[in-house]
Amino acid sequence: MNEQQFAQEIRKALDESTVRLPYRVSHRLELARRNALAHQRTSEVRVPAPSGALVTAGGPSAAQPEHTVWWRLGVTLVPALVVAVGLMAISVWNETETADEIAEIDTAVLTDEVPLTAYTDRGFGVFLKNSRQ
Amino acid sequence: MASRQELSDFLASVERRAFKHAVYAVRDEDTALDIVQDSMLKLSERYGDKPAAELPMLFQRILQNTITDHFRRQKVRNTWVTLFSAFMPDDDESGDRDPLETLEAQEGTQKARSAADEVERAQIMRAIEDEVKRLPPRQREAFLMRYWEDMDVAETAAAMGCSEGSVKTHCSRATHSLATALRAKGITL
Numbered sequence: 001m002n003e004q005q006f007a008q009e010i011r012k013a014l015d016e017s018t019v020r021l022p023y024r025v026s027h028r029l030e031l032a033r034r035n036a037l038a039h040q041r042t043s044e045v046r047v048p049a050p051s052g053a054l055v056t057a058g059g060p061s062a063a064q065p066e067h068t069v070w071w072r073l074g075v076t077l078v079p080a081l082v083v084a085v086g087l088m089a090i091s092v093w094n095e096t097e098t099a100d101e102i103a104e105i106d107t108a109v110l111t112d113e114v115p116l117t118a119y120t121d122r123g124f125g126v127f128l129k130n131s132r133q
Numbered sequence: 134m135a136s137r138q139e140l141s142d143f144l145a146s147v148e149r150r151a152f153k154h155a156v157y158a159v160r161d162e163d164t165a166l167d168i169v170q171d172s173m174l175k176l177s178e179r180y181g182d183k184p185a186a187e188l189p190m191l192f193q194r195i196l197q198n199t200i201t202d203h204f205r206r207q208k209v210r211n212t213w214v215t216l217f218s219a220f221m222p223d224d225d226e227s228g229d230r231d232p233l234e235t236l237e238a239q240e241g242t243q244k245a246r247s248a249a250d251e252v253e254r255a256q257i258m259r260a261i262e263d264e265v266k267r268l269p270p271r272q273r274e275a276f277l278m279r280y281w282e283d284m285d286v287a288e289t290a291a292a293m294g295c296s297e298g299s300v301k302t303h304c305s306r307a308t309h310s311l312a313t314a315l316r317a318k319g320i321t322l
Binding site for chain 2: 003006007008010011013014015016017018021025026028029032033035036037039040041042
């Protein structure tokens with residue numbers, strides 16, 4: 001038996017196996033076929049409308065996929081952008097706060113009556129410690 | 134452009150074989166049904182306006198790609214399942230499964246054949262299907278497209294994205310493997 005004849009015999013057996021499919025399977029296949037046919041693509045001529053929407057030969061439903069793509073893109077990108085802008089705002093605010101705090105300390109130190117070099121003097125430190133007690 | 138009737142006839146003629154193709158690849162009926170459903174929908178949505186003559190090759194290509202996508206998704210899912218399996222409760226502990234629930238009723242009895250013939254034929258078919266499932270994926274694809282879908286070498290090569298020489302090699306090896314395996318089981322065709 002050559003390759004072609006053998007393949008024909010296998011083919012017969014496989015064909016027979018497809019005839020015996022359970023009802024559950026054949027019913028689902030039929031439903032899938034109907035669903036696919038309901039979504040069949042038809043040749044369409046796209047004409048840009050003044051409002052920006054698409055008018056197609058397939059009727060209003062034919063414009064839906066285009067709309068759906070933009071809608072999905074918007075739904076995904078807008079929250080991501082909001083989060084990114086929020087994070088940037090928090091970062092800028094945090095840096096400003098830190099800078100303000102440092103500036104306040106610097107101002108307090110520089111405007112104090114005690115000179116800056118006094119804080120580096122060990123004797124002055126001991127004096128402050130003792131005076132608190 | 135394929136009319137609605139032509140597309141319907143094409144899908145009706147190919148759906149059962151497509152289901153079997155998918156079952157041989159993924160070895161699960163429900164997953165195979167999902168794959169066939171997705172493939173039909175993709176063909177109809179994207180290529181429903183193509184000539185009817187182009188549909189067989191397009192459908193085979195979509196079917197093979199959908200099967201490949203399934204395996205890719207399964208690989209990613211398995212990685213996560215493996216990572217989190219240590220935290221999941223074991224469902225088998227309840228032990229309230231009824232094995233009878235998994236049995237399916239026999240159907241399609243043919244009065245012309247005796248019960249013994251029927252059983253023997255069913256066993257042979259099951260053995261053939263088992264051996265087809267065991268073939269390496271590329272060999273199985275080539276063999277089924279070439280000999281079951283009646284596609285010629287060039288069409289099969291285009292659908293598989295390989296050379297015609299590769300298709301011939303895959304088919305030859307698949308035939309040889311099937312013949313050897315069936316002979317070892319004592320099955321002669």
